[in-house]
Every structure is written in structure tokens, then in C-alpha cells.
Amino acid sequence: MTYMTEVTEIVLAKEWLVDALPYEIFWADETGGIIYGNKILCERLQYSQQELTKLTIFDINTTVTLQSWKTHWENVKKNKIENFKAIHRNKSGKFYEVEVFAQFFSNGRKEMICGIMNDISSSSFYKNLIDNVETIAKVGGWKLNLQDGSILVTKEALCIFNKENNEDFHPSKIVHFFKDEELFRNSIVKTIKNAIPIDHVFETKETPSRYIRTIVKPVLKGDKIFKIVGVYQDITEQNKKEIRLKFFKDIIDNAQDLIFIYNRDGKLLEFSNSVSDTLEYSKKELQGFTIFDLDPGVTKDWWETHFAQIKLKGSIQLEWLVKKKGGTKFPADIVANYIDYEGQDINCAVVRDITNRKERDLKLFQAMDEIKALKDRLEIENEYLQEEINVNFNKDNIISISESYAKVLKQVEQVAPTSTTVLITGESGTGKELLAHAIHNNSSRKDRALIKINSATLPKELIESELFGHKKGAFTGAVADKVGKFSMADGGTIFLDEIGEMPIELQSKLLRVIQEGEFDELGGTKTIKVDVRIVAATNRKLEDMVAEGTFREDLFYRLNVFPIHSIPLRERKEDIPPLAQYFLEKYATRAGKPFKRLSKQTIEQLMDYDFPGNNRELENLIERAVIIENGTTLFPGSWIPTKSKNSKSAKLLTFEEVQKEHIVDVLKRTKGKVSGINGAAGILDMNAKTLFAKMKKLGIEKETVFKS
Numbered sequence: 001m002t003y004m005t006e007v008t009e010i011v012l013a014k015e016w017l018v019d020a021l022p023y024e025i026f027w028a029d030e031t032g033g034i035i036y037g038n039k040i041l042c043e044r045l046q047y048s049q050q051e052l053t054k055l056t057i058f059d060i061n062t063t064v065t066l067q068s069w070k071t072h073w074e075n076v077k078k079n080k081i082e083n084f085k086a087i088h089r090n091k092s093g094k095f096y097e098v099e100v101f102a103q104f105f106s107n108g109r110k111e112m113i114c115g116i117m118n119d120i121s122s123s124s125f126y127k128n129l130i131d132n133v134e135t136i137a138k139v140g141g142w143k144l145n146l147q148d149g150s151i152l153v154t155k156e157a158l159c160i161f162n163k164e165n166n167e168d169f170h171p172s173k174i175v176h177f178f179k180d181e182e183l184f185r186n187s188i189v190k191t192i193k194n195a196i197p198i199d200h201v202f203e204t205k206e207t208p209s210r211y212i213r214t215i216v217k218p219v220l221k222g223d224k225i226f227k228i229v230g231v232y233q234d235i236t237e238q239n240k241k242e243i244r245l246k247f248f249k250d251i252i253d254n255a256q257d258l259i260f261i262y263n264r265d266g267k268l269l270e271f272s273n274s275v276s277d278t279l280e281y282s283k284k285e286l287q288g289f290t291i292f293d294l295d296p297g298v299t300k301d302w303w304e305t306h307f308a309q310i311k312l313k314g315s316i317q318l319e320w321l322v323k324k325k326g327g328t329k330f331p332a333d334i335v336a337n338y339i340d341y342e343g344q345d346i347n348c349a350v351v352r353d354i355t356n357r358k359e360r361d362l363k364l365f366q367a368m369d370e371i372k373a374l375k376d377r378l379e380i381e382n383e384y385l386q387e388e389i390n391v392n393f394n395k396d397n398i399i400s401i402s403e404s405y406a407k408v409l410k411q412v413e414q415v416a417p418t419s420t421t422v423l424i425t426g427e428s429g430t431g432k433e434l435l436a437h438a439i440h441n442n443s444s445r446k447d448r449a450l451i452k453i454n455s456a457t458l459p460k461e462l463i464e465s466e467l468f469g470h471k472k473g474a475f476t477g478a479v480a481d482k483v484g485k486f487s488m489a490d491g492g493t494i495f496l497d498e499i500g501e502m503p504i505e506l507q508s509k510l511l512r513v514i515q516e517g518e519f520d521e522l523g524g525t526k527t528i529k530v531d532v533r534i535v536a537a538t539n540r541k542l543e544d545m546v547a548e549g550t551f552r553e554d555l556f557y558r559l560n561v562f563p564i565h566s567i568p569l570r571e572r573k574e575d576i577p578p579l580a581q582y583f584l585e586k587y588a589t590r591a592g593k594p595f596k597r598l599s600k601q602t603i604e605q606l607m608d609y610d611f612p613g614n615n616r617e618l619e620n621l622i623e624r625a626v627i628i629e630n631g632t633t634l635f636p637g638s639w640i641p642t643k644s645k646n647s648k649s650a651k652l653l654t655f656e657e658v659q660k661e662h663i664v665d666v667l668k669r670t671k672g673k674v675s676g677i678n679g680a681a682g683i684l685d686m687n688a689k690t691l692f693a694k695m696k697k698l699g700i701e702k703e704t705v706f707k708s
């Protein structure tokens, strides 16, 4: 090989070497002109070698000025080598980052700078990317070499703990950041000694504290741990969210209500603990369940409509019978809420067991019915007592000075404190009811009601229901429950006025109450027990009725345990003046008139009268007189009855006696004239002959008539 060939070979070999190196290489002179660029540089800059040698450094690095190049030249010349980063621009105008090693060359004739460039844009891109990702994720990495104790730490890792030096990042120093130092220390020791990795969230000591997820792994060579790598991640935000989520999940789980989360297809996505507890399914069974598995009563169509409704309205409420695994059902209130969760239709159903409420409602309704029945009863009693109050009875209102009547009052006094049944007999108006009140008022029952029932004034068919009460619908017209008088009188006294008028069919029932103290309500199902004292009254002769078969004998004896006979007024005429005075004062006060006394004539005339209507008749007379008359003394007037007119009516007359009396009356008016004009026969609308015959038959003699 010749010298020249050898030289050429060396040059070629050098060129080949320059091109073969994985770096961009160029030579530039003092003016910045590019003398040579290798193949990689040409490719990177997208110029041919020819084009490149026509360019200057200013074309490929636009930040370089004449002045800066000059300074740079001097520096490289002085230092022989310089290392820096620069930005190059290729033919298409795209920039990229390079790391440049600039070296000064001189062969005595020519001075040059050789630049060797390493394209670092891609490596710095990944580094940047990692840095950014670390910052975004708040994750920092570190590596501890167990051999020499050196530690490598990423920027973000330093940031998380607010440190600047890697040395401060050693686990032995970082440990002081955490609340649970001991756990951290122990965990690290276990990783180093036993290769046990850590993945734990540690809370920092700061206020407010942060949560740092700490992952540490051993790096092994064979079975030797030579370094540990770790990651710290600030998960305070997530943790807060998780804690909040857990908090809500805990609330849901511990809710008494059953909470179901369904998707549109009816799939059960989530459920509270109460669902499995109440419905008696295991949690495992419920996974993958649909609404249709849970409740076969729900059809696809129903579910679709239901879902459409909640979507429209936001939420709807419904009552439902919820089925348990075993098949039993319970009533529930359901509030189904629509939720749009990340574009998915969700039905969040809150189900509340209302069994207790339903039972309570039922009890409440029953209680309300009872209260209503009691209220009705009280109203009836009240109404009744109000009427009674208006009557204003009092034993002191019994006016009498007669000795015979004193015996009657004595009997009242004797029997009153007992619970003995009393039968008061006597003509109408003699004061039987007054005596009944006196008996009640002088008994231990006086604080309870005295209930009166008059069989004579009630239609026969109503007496039973009045006495014993009835249930709604017991008979036509029984539109509501009615409390009977016996129930009202419980603990008190019942006054059975006109007992002789009691229908025979009812007498046995009455006997039962008297004997057993119990009776059956009409249409009712239960027997009612009462404690009632019975006072009966009658103006009829019950013995005769027993004989006739219209009054039960056993009832008669039951009632007649303690008979009291109320004496007619005509048999105790001495009572007329005090009674008349009493009534005068009573009605004068009521009418606002100044009557103080009765005149002597008035008293005489009243005493002369028989009072077939007894005390009541006297009372009515005086009441009328007070209305008609004026003054302070009541004189006789048109109101006063005459003996002739009324005296005979004291006793009941036979038909013949009435006829006789009437004929005599008429004859008196015609002054004994029987026939002809203004004669008695004409007035009586009879034939004169017939009248004469009648008079004869009745024993009416004209002389007798005129004598009286």
C-alpha cells in the first residue's frame, strides 16, 4: 500500500467513524460557517451535506448572535471543551433540544470548533412527563441503597414533605412526619430485614393533617436485599372523599330503612345491610339479584312505567307489600328517587316497614271508635241530665204537713240508703216521681245518675232499645249505636215510671236485670252487667193486672219488695194550703209577679175541691192563676175549680152515672124544662119521650134536681 493510499484510507476510515457514531457532529469556523456535518446531523436537520456546508451556525440555532458566538468561541478556545444545552431548528422549521459538547481544534493553519450533539428532546420529554405526572398525582418516588445508604428522591417526593435535600429524605428522618411513628419505623425495618412490602396510609402530624399512602418494596439480588424503593402519595383529598363516602355508606348501611339501588334494567347494584337483614337473604344471594327476583309481582311493563314516572317527577311515593325470602310480606312505604349517575338511570328506593304504624293506626281507629261511642254516650247522658237539672228536683221540695204523708216520707227515709227495689203506687200527680228522686238523693248512689223511663210515653217497640240499647243495624232504623238507659244508670238508679205499661214480652228481660243485674244489648254480642237500683211507679193496680195475666206475677213480687203508697191529695187536704203557697211563690218568681199570699176564700175554695189530678192539678191551677191574676194576694177567679163541676170526677164514673150527671146538668140549665124550645131533649138531641124514659131509668126526679 502506497503512502497516499494509506492516507486516503485513514481519512475514509475517519469519515466512516464520524458517520457511524450515534451523535450529530459538525465543524464550524470562527465566523460560524459550517465546514462539515455528519450524516446523522444532515438527516436530523433535513439538509444534504452540500447544503449544510453552505449554512452557518446562526441558521441552525436561531438564538445565537454574532456577539454570543464570539464569546462562545473565546470560551471554548480557552477551556478547550464546553458542555451546554441548545435548541436547533431543522429545515422544516421544527425545533429540538440537544446537549452539546463543543471542543476546540487547531492544526496550526485553521481553527475550528467541533460540536458533538446528543438529541435529548425525547429523554427530557419523558422526564418532564414523569415530573408532571408525579405532580398531578402527588406521587413521589425514592430509592434507598442499603449498601452505601445513598438515597435518590424525585422532585415531587421532596415536594410532598417540603424538603430540599435528598439527605433529609431518609426514612429515619421522614418517620417524624407521621403520627404513628412506631408503625412506620417497624414497617420499614420489616421491609429491610424480612423483605415485607408496605402499602399503608399514614396520617401526618401537621394540622390539618394529611394522608400519605406509603408503598415500599424491597429490591432483591438473589436472596439479598440491597435496596428499597418507595412511593409516597398524598391522598388527603381522596381520603377525605373516601371518608365521606364511607360515612355515607355507613349511614346507608346502618339505616333502618331498606335502601335499594337499581339500574334501569332492574338490576340491584347496591343495598343497605338492612335489606339482607330484613328480607332474610344473604348478601351473597342479593348480589346479581334483580327487582324481578326480589318481587315476582313486579312485571317488566310495570317497572318501565315506574321508571319513566320517577324520571319525570324526580321521586314518587307508594305503598307496597314487600316480600321476604320466606314468602311473608310486610306493608311498606316506598320513596323511589331518580338519580342520573354518570349518564346512567338509577332508581334509589328507600323502603320503610310500616307494620307497626299500620297496627298503631288500627288501634287508633279502634280507640277512636270507642271514644266516639263514649262521647255519644256522654252526650246522651249529658242531655238527659240537663233535662233533669231543669226539673230541679230536691227532697226539700216535698211539701207536706199531713201526718198520713209523713208516714210515706218516713218509708222513703228508711228505704233510701238501701239498694232495695221500691214500688211506688198512687194516683197520677200525687208526687210519685218526687218520691223516687227523694229515694235516690238519699242513697249512696246520689252522685250518679237517676235515669227515668216512662213506658206509657214510648211506642211499645222502642221500649226495649231504650232500656237496653242497641247496636247499629240491629233493626231497621238503627242507624247508629244507642246506649240503653240501664247502661246509663250503671252505679245509679233507674226510675221505671208507669211500670204497668211495660209490654209483657219485655217483662221477663226486666226481671233478668232485676235478678241477675245483666242484659243483652239489641244486636250486640256480649252480655252487659250493671249495678242499678230500681224504683218503679204505677198508678194502676198491678195485682189486678197479674190476675188478668197482663203483668208477670214474678216481676210484680220482685218489684213489690218495698211498696210505698203515695196518698191522693183529697185524702190529705191539710197539705193543700202549704202546697198552694209553695206553688204561688214558685210561679210568681218565675213570672216576675209580686204575689205573696193566697186569700182566705181562695184557700177555702181550694180545700173544697177534690183535686182528681192531685198535686199536679193544684200546681197547674196556681200556675194559671199567676198568669191571669195580679196583685200580691191571689183571690179566687175564673181559674178556680168549683166542687160541683169537679168533685165527682175524683172517682171514675160508670157510663150511666155520667149520663145521669150530664142530664141533671142540662135540666138545671133549662130550669127543669124537658121538651119544647130550649128544653133539655132538644139540647141533648133526643126525643123528649126517650129522655123521660131515660130519666126514669136513671132515677132523675125534677124535684131532686132543683133541690141540689
Ligand SMILES: Nc1ncnc2c1ncn2[C@@H]1O[C@H](COP(=O)(O)OP(=O)(O)OP(=O)(O)O)[C@@H](O)[C@H]1O
Pocket: 397, 398, 399, 400, 426, 427, 428, 429, 430, 431, 432, 433, 434, 435, 497, 537, 539, 566, 579, 582, 615, 616, 619
Ligand atoms: N209534696 C209535693 N211538694 C211539692 N211539689 C209536689 C209534691 N208532690 C207533687 N208535686 C209536684 O206535682 C207534680 C207532679 O208530681 P209527680 O210527677 O211526682 O207525680 P206522679 O205521681 O209521679 O205523677 P204521674 O203518675 O203522672 O207521673 C210535679 O211537678 C211535682 O213537683
